Amino acid sequence: MNFIRNAWYVACWSAEVKVGAMFNRRLLDEPIVFFRKQDGAAVALQDRCPHRFIPLHLGTIRGDRIECGYHGLQFDCSGSCVKNPHGDGKIPAAAKVRSYPLQDKHGMLWIWMGDGDGSTTQIPDYSMIEPDSGYLTSTGGYIHIKANYELMAENLLDLSHITYLHDGLLGSPEQAGADQVVKDHGTEIHCNRWMPDISVPGVFDMLYKRDGKKVDMWTNMRWLPPSCFVLDSGVRKAGLAEREDHGWYYGVHILTPEGPLTTHYHFAAALPLGTSLTPEEAAKFAEMRRYAFQEQDKPILDAQQAAIGNNNFWDMKPVLLSIDAGPVRMRRSLERMLLAEQKQKEDATK
Ligand code: FES
Numbered sequence: 001m002n003f004i005r006n007a008w009y010v011a012c013w014s015a016e017v018k019v020g021a022m023f024n025r026r027l028l029d030e031p032i033v034f035f036r037k038q039d040g041a042a043v044a045l046q047d048r049c050p051h052r053f054i055p056l057h058l059g060t061i062r063g064d065r066i067e068c069g070y071h072g073l074q075f076d077c078s079g080s081c082v083k084n085p086h087g088d089g090k091i092p093a094a095a096k097v098r099s100y101p102l103q104d105k106h107g108m109l110w111i112w113m114g115d116g117d118g119s120t121t122q123i124p125d126y127s128m129i130e131p132d133s134g135y136l137t138s139t140g141g142y143i144h145i146k147a148n149y150e151l152m153a154e155n156l157l158d159l160s161h162i163t164y165l166h167d168g169l170l171g172s173p174e175q176a177g178a179d180q181v182v183k184d185h186g187t188e189i190h191c192n193r194w195m196p197d198i199s200v201p202g203v204f205d206m207l208y209k210r211d212g213k214k215v216d217m218w219t220n221m222r223w224l225p226p227s228c229f230v231l232d233s234g235v236r237k238a239g240l241a242e243r244e245d246h247g248w249y250y251g252v253h254i255l256t257p258e259g260p261l262t263t264h265y266h267f268a269a270a271l272p273l274g275t276s277l278t279p280e281e282a283a284k285f286a287e288m289r290r291y292a293f294q295e296q297d298k299p300i301l302d303a304q305q306a307a308i309g310n311n312n313f314w315d316m317k318p319v320l321l322s323i324d325a326g327p328v329r330m331r332r333s334l335e336r337m338l339l340a341e342q343k344q345k346e347d348a349t350k
């Protein structure tokens with residue numbers, strides 16, 4: 001499978017990569033090893049020794065270098081072999097691995113695996129989850145999904161499933177048939193659902209003490225191509241014209257393809273400062289979200305991919321419903337992005 005490469009992808013939470021230790025992860029179907037230099041700057045290298053293809057993360061960190069665990073070649077942060085302990089010590093020109101541009105931003109490590117260094121492409125703004133953002137942030141989480149990232153992206157963009165899959169927790173029965181508006185905003189797609197006069201879903205009842213009373217609820221999801229999402233979701237007293245100073249939050253949802261059939265899923269949440277939560281309630285909020293994503297979304301997505309197998313999604317002729325407007329538009333947009341990248345590559349090699 002071809003992936004969109006000219007994009008910043010989240011590799012992991014920044015705190016997962018430490019000085020003097022290696023962290024490895026497959027991204028866009030390539031093995032990558034991460035570590036931090038003595039000065040704290042993060043490094044990402046192709047995780048495959050060019051000698052006999054051993055994963056470099058099985059080796060040893062030597063200062064700001066990695067020493068391969070098999071025959072001891074050493075690689076610096078640029079991926080160049082800088083020490084060959086054998087024979088006359090000459091270093092073959094091909095003894096190097098790819099190094100990838102990284103940015104430490106919003107508590108996450110972002111990797112560029114495309115052409116150039118990514119300096120002209122923006123990282124999506126997730127400043128709301130930084131410690132000094134002016135929001136209360138809910139602990140970030142990570143889930144490994146055994147499904148292609150486009151299936152997971154559909155799950156996030158079209159939230160009609162919350163009525164069924166997350167009933168009582170994130171959704172409630174009267175949400176079915178909600179007004180759903182899909183709009184293009186430049187390269188983004190926004191999928192907004194408005195659900196007036198519904199029973200309050202559990203998470204909002206717990207957060208905002210609605211005592212089970214009816215509310216108006218919205219879920220406004222933004223897709224930032226290729227695989228980042230920001231959700232603005234909340235409730236207010238039924239019939240009230242303006243949102244209250246609390247009663248809502250931002251949901252952060254970020255996908256990175258691991259390979260064609262698996263996805264790294266990072267998530268977090270940011271609540272406005274007006275939200276008064278005891279530590280127990282804050283923990284409960286985090287746990288409700290973890291439960292919804294890990295115990296409800298993940299099994300559905302894993303089963304969906306298992307059912308589809310290696311078949312092409314469109315070849316299977318999926319039935320289309322009104323709720324698919326956003327997901328279909330997103331899939332078409334991804335196809336166009338992929339074609340544009342391929343054309344760019346072909347033009348460059350002419
Ligand atoms: S496999 Fe890495 S040095 Fe031989």
Ligand SMILES: [Fe+2]
Binds near residue numbers: 155162165166292293
């Ligand atoms: Fe879900």
